[in-house]
Amino acid sequence: MPTFSFAEPVHFHNYLLNIRQKNSEDIFASRYKAQCNRIVFHGWEIVDYKIDTGLGDGYNITATISHVSLGRRTVRCKYLVGADGGQSTVRQLAGIDMEGNETTYRWVRIDGRMKTNMPEPNLVFGSLETKTHGNVLWAKLDRDAYRIGFALTPSLQAKYPNGLTQEDVVQEAADCLKPFTLEIERVDWWTQYNVKQKVAATLQKDDYILLAGDAGHTHSSVFAQGMNAGVHDATNLVWKLAGTLKGWYKPGTLATYATERRAAALKLISIDKLAAAAVSGDVPPEYQRAGLTAEDALHSILETNMSFNIGLGVSYEESILNQAPTATTIFPGTRSPDVLLHAPGPLVPVRLHSITHRDNNGRWSLLVFAGCHHVTRQKFAELREKVTTPGARLASWNHLLNISTIMMGAVGSAWDAFDGPALGKLYFDTESLAHDRYGVYPDHGAIVVVRPDGILAFAAGLDQLENVEEFFDKICA
Ligand SMILES: Cc1cc2nc3c(=O)[nH]c(=O)nc-3n(C[C@H](O)[C@H](O)[C@H](O)COP(=O)(O)OP(=O)(O)OC[C@H]3O[C@@H](n4cnc5c(N)ncnc54)[C@H](O)[C@@H]3O)c2cc1C
Structure with missing residues (x-):
C-alpha cells in the first residue's frame, strides 16, 4: 500500500504576506494588462440587463451601463458575471435573495x-x-x-x-x-x-447570470477570507465559463460552479459564525460546554479549520467533475498534491503543479503514472497503442488535454523503459513521492485526471482507458 511521505513539503510557499487589497488589485490589474493586453474599465456602472434567447446569435444578454461623463451604452454578451460586491446590482436585478x-x-x-x-x-x-x-x-x-x-x-x-x-x-x-x-x-x-x-440563494440564475465574490457571499474579516473566497470563485468559474463559450462542455459542467462554490461559501460562513463570535468576546455554545474562554475557542476554531482557511483544504463534493476513482487512493474534489519531479536531463527539479498549470489555458491534465516500468512496460505500451490509434475516442478531446507521463526512477529515454515514446512529456519521480502522494501502486501505474483548476477529478488503471473516456463523455459536448 503506498504511504504518505513527509520527506517533502506538500506546498512550496512557507511564508505569510499581508498585502493590502488596493495593492493586490494593482498587481492583478498590471498582470491582466501584461498577460492579456486588457484593462479594467473603471467608472462604468451596470444599471439594467435583459435576456432574449430569440436573437439567434448566442449574445442573449443586453446590459445597460452608465458612466458619469460618457452617459449610457448597451453591451451585448453571452454571460453576465456579477462580481460587483456585497450590494451587487446584478444580484438585485436578477432577483436573487441573500440568505x-x-x-x-x-x-x-x-x-x-x-x-x-x-x-x-x-x-x-x-x-x-x-x-x-x-x-x-x-x-x-x-x-x-x-x-x-x-x-x-x-x-x-x-x-x-x-x-x-x-x-x-x-x-x-x-x-x-x-x-x-x-x-x-x-x-x-x-x-x-x-x-x-449571508450567501446568495443561487450563484447561477436563468442559465446566463452568475455571481462571484462578495456578490455571492459576505461574512466577517476574521480569517481574512473575503478576497480569498472571491479568488477561489474566479479559479473555479473561469475555465468552466471559457470552455463553455468555446463549445467544449455540456451545460452541466458550468452548473457545477454554483453548486461547488455555494457549498464552499456555506462552509466558510459556518466557520465564520464561530470565529466572529469568539473575536467579539462571546464563547460559541459548543465551546462553552467544553469550558473554553473566547480566546481558547478562537484558537481551537483556527486550528481546526487551518487547511480550509489557507485555501489548500477547500474541497468539493462528488459530481460529474469529481468522480469515484477506479484505481489509486486519491480523493476526487480535493487539491492535487504537489511534488518535485525531474525532466530528463537537467538536475533542476520541476514542480508537478508547474506541469499541470503549464499554459494556464483551461486545459485538463492527464497524468499517466507509469509506476515501475519493469512491471508496467506491457500495459503502458497497450495504453499508448489505444491512445494513438487513429480515431481514438480520447483524441477527440486533445484540444482540452495536456498529457504527461510520470515514471518511477530514471532512464536514458522513454524508449528504454517503454519500447516507444512516452505519452506527452516524460518526467522522473526519482524518490517515488508523486506515486506515494497520488496513491499509485508501483506495480499497477494509473491515469490521474486533474481539473484545470488543479482539483483532482478522477483516476483509473492503465488498462482502464475506457473509464477515463466515460468520465470526459459526461462533461464534454
Ligand atoms: C475591514 C475588512 C478587512 C478585510 N480583510 C480581508 C483580508 O485580509 N483578506 C481577504 O481575503 N479579504 C478581506 N476582506 C474582504 C474583501 O475586502 C472582500 O471580500 C473583497 O473585496 C470582495 O471582492 P469583490 O471583488 O467580490 O467585491 P468588491 O471588492 O466590493 O468589488 C466590487 C467592485 O464592483 C464595483 N461595482 C459595484 N457596483 C457596481 C455596478 N452596479 N456596476 C459596475 N460595477 C460595480 C465596485 O466599484 C467594485 O470595484 C476584508 C473586508 C473588510 C471590510
Missing part, C-alpha cells in the same frame, strides 16, 4: 504607520485578548504600515451611540493595546462595519 443573518457584531479596522512598545510588532499576525475590545487583531502590512482591529463591544457601542470618528478610533486603538503604548503616526484607511453572514 443568512446580520449579526450585532461591529468591528473597527485601522491601517497606518504606528509605533508601539509591544514585543514583536513585526510578527505577521498578532492576537491579543482584552476585556474591553474583544480579541484585538495586530497585523504587519506591506510597506511601513500595520493594521489594528478591535470589536465594538456592547459597552463601546453604548459609549458611541452615533458611531466613532477617526479621532475616536485612534484613541480606542491606543486603549485596546494597553498596557503597551501605541502611537498612530499616519492613518491610511479605517472602517467600522457590521458583520453580515
Whole structure:
C-alpha cells in the first residue's frame, strides 16, 4: 500500500504576506494588462440587463451601463458575471435573495504607520485578548504600515451611540493595546462595519447570470477570507465559463460552479459564525460546554479549520467533475498534491503543479503514472497503442488535454523503459513521492485526471482507458 511521505513539503510557499487589497488589485490589474493586453474599465456602472434567447446569435444578454461623463451604452454578451460586491446590482436585478443573518457584531479596522512598545510588532499576525475590545487583531502590512482591529463591544457601542470618528478610533486603538503604548503616526484607511453572514440563494440564475465574490457571499474579516473566497470563485468559474463559450462542455459542467462554490461559501460562513463570535468576546455554545474562554475557542476554531482557511483544504463534493476513482487512493474534489519531479536531463527539479498549470489555458491534465516500468512496460505500451490509434475516442478531446507521463526512477529515454515514446512529456519521480502522494501502486501505474483548476477529478488503471473516456463523455459536448 503506498504511504504518505513527509520527506517533502506538500506546498512550496512557507511564508505569510499581508498585502493590502488596493495593492493586490494593482498587481492583478498590471498582470491582466501584461498577460492579456486588457484593462479594467473603471467608472462604468451596470444599471439594467435583459435576456432574449430569440436573437439567434448566442449574445442573449443586453446590459445597460452608465458612466458619469460618457452617459449610457448597451453591451451585448453571452454571460453576465456579477462580481460587483456585497450590494451587487446584478444580484438585485436578477432577483436573487441573500440568505443568512446580520449579526450585532461591529468591528473597527485601522491601517497606518504606528509605533508601539509591544514585543514583536513585526510578527505577521498578532492576537491579543482584552476585556474591553474583544480579541484585538495586530497585523504587519506591506510597506511601513500595520493594521489594528478591535470589536465594538456592547459597552463601546453604548459609549458611541452615533458611531466613532477617526479621532475616536485612534484613541480606542491606543486603549485596546494597553498596557503597551501605541502611537498612530499616519492613518491610511479605517472602517467600522457590521458583520453580515449571508450567501446568495443561487450563484447561477436563468442559465446566463452568475455571481462571484462578495456578490455571492459576505461574512466577517476574521480569517481574512473575503478576497480569498472571491479568488477561489474566479479559479473555479473561469475555465468552466471559457470552455463553455468555446463549445467544449455540456451545460452541466458550468452548473457545477454554483453548486461547488455555494457549498464552499456555506462552509466558510459556518466557520465564520464561530470565529466572529469568539473575536467579539462571546464563547460559541459548543465551546462553552467544553469550558473554553473566547480566546481558547478562537484558537481551537483556527486550528481546526487551518487547511480550509489557507485555501489548500477547500474541497468539493462528488459530481460529474469529481468522480469515484477506479484505481489509486486519491480523493476526487480535493487539491492535487504537489511534488518535485525531474525532466530528463537537467538536475533542476520541476514542480508537478508547474506541469499541470503549464499554459494556464483551461486545459485538463492527464497524468499517466507509469509506476515501475519493469512491471508496467506491457500495459503502458497497450495504453499508448489505444491512445494513438487513429480515431481514438480520447483524441477527440486533445484540444482540452495536456498529457504527461510520470515514471518511477530514471532512464536514458522513454524508449528504454517503454519500447516507444512516452505519452506527452516524460518526467522522473526519482524518490517515488508523486506515486506515494497520488496513491499509485508501483506495480499497477494509473491515469490521474486533474481539473484545470488543479482539483483532482478522477483516476483509473492503465488498462482502464475506457473509464477515463466515460468520465470526459459526461462533461464534454
Ligand atoms: C475591514 C475588512 C478587512 C478585510 N480583510 C480581508 C483580508 O485580509 N483578506 C481577504 O481575503 N479579504 C478581506 N476582506 C474582504 C474583501 O475586502 C472582500 O471580500 C473583497 O473585496 C470582495 O471582492 P469583490 O471583488 O467580490 O467585491 P468588491 O471588492 O466590493 O468589488 C466590487 C467592485 O464592483 C464595483 N461595482 C459595484 N457596483 C457596481 C455596478 N452596479 N456596476 C459596475 N460595477 C460595480 C465596485 O466599484 C467594485 O470595484 C476584508 C473586508 C473588510 C471590510
